[in-house]
Amino acid sequence: MNLLIINGPNLNMLGIREPEIYGRQDYSTLCTFIKAAAEEVGATCEIFQSNHEGAIVDKIQGALGRFDGIVINPAAYTHTSVAIADALSAIALPTVEVHLSDITQRETFRQHSFVAPIAKKTFMGKGFEGYRLAIRFLADNS
Ligand code: CA2
Numbered sequence: 638m639n640l641l642i643i644n645g646p647n648l649n650m651l652g653i654r655e656p657e658i659y660g661r662q663d664y665s666t667l668c669t670f671i672k673a674a675a676e677e678v679g680a681t682c683e684i685f686q687s688n689h690e691g692a693i694v695d696k697i698q699g700a701l702g703r704f705d706g707i708v709i710n711p712a713a714y715t716h717t718s719v720a721i722a723d724a725l726s727a728i729a730l731p732t733v734e735v736h737l738s739d740i741t742q743r744e745t746f747r748q749h750s751f752v753a754p755i756a757k758k759t760f761m762g763k764g765f766e767g768y769r770l771a772i773r774f775l776a777d778n779s
Contacts, residue, residue: 638680638776641704642671643696645712646688659737660764667765674769678776690718697724706731706775708768715750722751731779733771736761
């Protein structure tokens with residue numbers, strides 16, 4: 638199983654500010670964690686991070702035929718991007734949404750996700766562990 642892991646804007650800034658919300662560990666530590674989680678289930682993965690909506694749409698479109706599933710933390714685009722939701726619908730690969738924080742317990746503007754209706758499952762509020770749960774979910778359900 639080959640998985641595409643997509644991380645949206647500002648996730649590359651992890652560990653630099655707001656540790657009370659996102660933790661103290663940095664983005665490269667997250668990438669190491671994700672790679673280990675994929676290995677645990679015998680999967681391979683590519684990790685892609687971008688601060689640009691169109692680049693994320695392009696990456697999703699290019700996933701068809703190359704990957705068996707997608708784990709995505711769209712970050713702020715969760716709450717704004719019809720384009721990312723449409724791209725995920727168009728390719729129709731099994732997709733799991735992840736958020737480090739519990740977006741249902743935060744500001745009102747963060748409580749709606751355009752990706753949630755397309756995702757097979759959403760894990761939130763579990764920090765890095767949410768990525769492991771998402772990878773395991775895809776391994777068990779694809
Ligand atoms: O909880 C999550 O994983 C989020 O997707 C993270 C996004 C936020 O916009 C979503 O509402 C929820 C933010 C990504 C990282 O933002 C940082 C902000 C300050 C310092 C470091 C990272």
